[in-house]
Amino acid sequence: MSIHANTSRKLIDQFGRQVDYIRLSITDRCDFRCVYCMSEDMTFLSRNEVLSLEECARIVRIFVQLGVNKVRITGGEPLVRKNALWLFEEVGKLSGLDELVLTTNGSQLAKHADALKKSGVKRINISVDSLQADRFKQITRTGNLEQVLAGVQAALAAGFEGIKLNTVLMRGTNDDEAEDLVNFAITNRIDISFIEEMPLGEVNHSRDNTFISNIDTLKKLQSKYSLIPSTHNSGGPARYWQVANSATKIGFISPHSHNFCESCNRVRISCKGELFLCLGQEDKVELMPLLRAHPNDDTPIIAAILNSMQIKPKGHDFDLKRAAPAVVRFMSHTGG
Numbered sequence: 001m002s003i004h005a006n007t008s009r010k011l012i013d014q015f016g017r018q019v020d021y022i023r024l025s026i027t028d029r030c031d032f033r034c035v036y037c038m039s040e041d042m043t044f045l046s047r048n049e050v051l052s053l054e055e056c057a058r059i060v061r062i063f064v065q066l067g068v069n070k071v072r073i074t075g076g077e078p079l080v081r082k083n084a085l086w087l088f089e090e091v092g093k094l095s096g097l098d099e100l101v102l103t104t105n106g107s108q109l110a111k112h113a114d115a116l117k118k119s120g121v122k123r124i125n126i127s128v129d130s131l132q133a134d135r136f137k138q139i140t141r142t143g144n145l146e147q148v149l150a151g152v153q154a155a156l157a158a159g160f161e162g163i164k165l166n167t168v169l170m171r172g173t174n175d176d177e178a179e180d181l182v183n184f185a186i187t188n189r190i191d192i193s194f195i196e197e198m199p200l201g202e203v204n205h206s207r208d209n210t211f212i213s214n215i216d217t218l219k220k221l222q223s224k225y226s227l228i229p230s231t232h233n234s235g236g237p238a239r240y241w242q243v244a245n246s247a248t249k250i251g252f253i254s255p256h257s258h259n260f261c262e263s264c265n266r267v268r269i270s271c272k273g274e275l276f277l278c279l280g281q282e283d284k285v286e287l288m289p290l291l292r293a294h295p296n297d298d299t300p301i302i303a304a305i306l307n308s309m310q311i312k313p314k315g316h317d318f319d320l321k322r323a324a325p326a327v328v329r330f331m332s333h334t335g336g
């Protein structure tokens with residue numbers, strides 16, 4: 001397909017799905033080492049292997065020209081990247097973009113929440129897997145719960161349109177905390193999503209042993225709260241339930257127990273400029289060499305992105321029983 005064949009220049013794949021949402025990882029580095037995400041002795045990319053912030057801004061601008069209206073900045077931990085705020089300010093200025101959103105571990109939010117809000121960030125997802133300091137440390141290896149909770153409070157004070165906690169439950173580690181985390185969300189009038197652990201990258205435990213189905217978590221919570229199925233749709237793999245008489249919605253992100261691929265509207269760009277067409281598959285297009293070979297001409301990059309729609313797979317292929325992870329790359333590399 002040439003770029004001229006696509007007159008609307010919208011990103012429509014071979015199954016008729018329109019891509020209007022990108023998730024961009026701006027660093028593979030992180031101040032935490034969450035056990036389900038990274039190994040303890042993770043090696044990180046060197047500086048020149050990673051997109052510059054100017055290249056990140058250029059990629060987002062091009063995608064917005066191609067009809068993308070929602071951008072999530074993620075990582076690694078996006079807020080540990082030096083000058084990350086500059087990127088938020090640049091992206092926040094783009095016309096055509098409806099939603100600039102962020103996924104963070106919250107460690108730097110107390111410092112940056114106000115500036116992020118000013119730059120145009122509408123909604124923030126903050127990952128919190130436990131409200132118990134010792135357990136939080138055990139899961140994140142290097143994280144400090146108090147610092148993250150101060151970040152949550154700073155985000156609340158900054159007045160974002162939406163704040164959502166992201167929680168990965170693991171059998172035998174924090175699966176008894178679902179209710180406490182929901183209560184925390186209700187008290188603070190924010191949302192919470194439970195994410196099933198995905199087999200991305202090699203970690204130090206067997207995911208088959210730690211896996212908890214969201215179906216079980218939902219059943220447990222339904223016995224404690226009155227949950228009303230919500231029509232709220234983020235366009236992604238989450239299904240939402242409203243907690244009756246509260247401001248809180250509970251989302252369940254279930255790559256295993258619910259196949260969400262048929263309505264997939266997103267692609268991911270890694271911090272190396274790899275355009276991944278599916279979180280669970282290897283299909284990708286390398287954007288970094290094109291960006292560097294054509295610093296003043298977007299045409300080849302636009303053509304590559306339009307053409308990539310032909311190789312967006314129908315769906316992911318996660319299987320917990322497999323000895324090797326479905327995908328060798330880590331979420332911190334691809335961007336969660």
Ligand code: SAM
Nearest residue numbers: 037075076077103104105127166197198331336
């Ligand atoms: N550092 C930020 C954070 O933790 O929110 C952003 C990047 S992190 C990779 C994005 C999300 O991916 C987090 O909510 C994290 O819990 C989740 N995540 C990481 N590895 C995962 C895995 N193997 N399975 C499911 N979720 C995972």
Ligand code: SF4
Nearest residue numbers: 030032034037076105
């Ligand atoms: Fe860092 Fe986020 Fe991965 Fe935890 S989940 S190690 S905070 S990138």
